[in-house]
Amino acid sequence: MTKINHLLLFICMAGCLVACKKDSVEDNHDPIAQFTTDTNAIRAFVTKNNIVTKKDEQFGVFYQIIAPGTGNIEYVSTTQVTANYTGRLLDGTEFDSKNGAVFTMGGLIGGWQIGIPLIQKGGKIRLIIPSFYAYGNVRNGPVPANSVLDFTIEITDLK
Template structure:
């Protein structure tokens, strides 16, 4: 029994030290990554002749159709949208509603790039947003999206309430 206690105490101490280890993300330079993303986005939109504008946040956007309405967006605003998303410069989509039903979500429950871009349009509107990694999934990535990925979305709002 005494041996079990010692092993348990040693395990707890080891776990405590492991929890104190600095993660590699603590050394991540957000400003440098945002600058690199911005340069890559600018090069991409020039090369592909995309008439995108830069929002003060750093997100680039192209309003294809503004839509109709006068909704004042809040984090609790529900939006229903058709969309397709890909990593910038990649033709393969990592997520899409094409061929399916539009998806509904609260605006406050999506990535920051969407929270910045979607309020620029109303119901029936379409926007293309090119999102620096900081406003997407950052240096952690998710699923098929690698860390530090610039995201490129086409979004059409079918409903806003």
């Protein structure tokens, strides 16, 4: 069941990126080459900063579980997540930070949909997300196109 959900997530993300083509940085964007570039940048970043991470082998999102939290919520697309989080670029630039933000799992970027289910209420995780599972080759506010994102997320409530 989980593999089917991940496959559907991948297809939806690919569709979203295709739909946003008019806003992309370049028409000849190669997502596979960008994914390789992102993965190499993440590996260099975690090595340089001595961050112990695991890599989700199916999707390539890097993560560090700081605290697993407690509970047994099975995440679905309608799960409501309340979180405190900070988002940074790999150069350390903070682009977003919120306390008590409320989201629905199905409305989150792919990297969060992959990483959040690894923890429960009270849990804290660091996600280092390749651009494909973030905003792809589209600029999103202060986040440049093709940006790897570094989030620290604490789940304060789940419904």
